[in-house]
Amino acid sequence: VKLVESGGGLVQPGGSLRLSCAASGFNFREYDTRWYRQVPGKERELIAVLHADGRSRNYADSVKGRFTISRDNGKNTVYLQMNSLKPEDTAVYFCMAFGPHAYWGQGTQVTVSS
Numbered sequence: 001v002k003l004v005e006s007g008g009g010l011v012q013p014g015g016s017l018r019l020s021c022a023a024s025g026f027n028f029r030e031y032d033t034r035w036y037r038q039v040p041g042k043e044r045e046l047i048a049v050l051h052a053d054g055r056s057r058n059y060a061d062s063v064k065g066r067f068t069i070s071r072d073n074g075k076n077t078v079y080l081q082m083n084s085l086k087p088e089d090t091a092v093y094f095c096m097a098f099g100p101h102a103y104w105g106q107g108t109q110v111t112v113s114s
Contacts, residue, residue, distance in 0.1 A: 001024070001025035001026050001101075001103050002022075002023070002024045002025055003021055003022070003023050003095055003096070003097060003103050003104060003105035003106075004021065004022050004105060004106070005019060005020065005021045005093065005094070005095055005105040005106065005107060005108040006019070006020050006021075006022075006108060007019040007020050007108065008093060008108030008109045008110045009109075009110070009111070010111045010113065011085055011110070011111070011112055012085075012112070012113070012114050013085060013086060013087060013112055013113075013114055014084060014085065015085050015112070016081070016082060016083045016084075016085065017082045017085065017110060018079060018080070018081050018082070019035070019079065019080040019082070019093055019095075019108060019110075020077055020078075020079055021033075021035075021077060021078045021079070021080075021095030021105055022075070022076060022077050023076040023077065023078070023097060023103070024076060026097070026101070026103065028073060028076040028097065029052065029073045030052055030099050030100070031052055031097040031098060031099035031100075031103075032049060032050065032051045032052050032097070032098045032099060033049070033050050033052075033069070033071055033078040033095065033096070033097055033098070034046060034048065034049050034050075034095070034096040034097075034098060035047050035048040035067075035069060035078075035080045035093060035094070035095055035096075036093070036094045036095075036096060037089075037091035037092065037093045037094070037110075038091055038092050038094065038107075039090070039091045039092075044094070045060065045062075045091075046060060047059065047060045047062065047063045047067065048060070048063065048067055048069040048080060049069070050069040050070065050071055050078065052099070054071060054073070057069060062088075063082075063089075066082065066083050066084045066085075067080060067081065067082050067083070068080070068081040068083075069081075078095055078097075080093065080095075082110070085110075085112045086112060087112050087113060088112075089110060089112050090110060090111050090112050090113070091109075091110060092107040092108065092109050092110075093107065093108050093109075093110055094106075094107045
């Protein structure tokens, strides 16, 4: 079982990034997908959820209107489109698949700075 994030990096405030999380080794279609982020010294924060049905979405207030979670079941991949990025969005971003089991990716660093 693997979840592999990609797409992180350094971006200026107001910029955009798209994170990807490729899944393998389990039936991805049966799992809700989530994105979390974590800043050193703070708890991991749940920021976006996309349910297995591909329609039900939820967002944390801190990212609502700026971030969009989506998935492609044909590619076993979940995405996080991040727009209007702010310095406070700087964190390590993790994807998670939640269903009969819970699987985590290794994280990808996003740094928003001028």
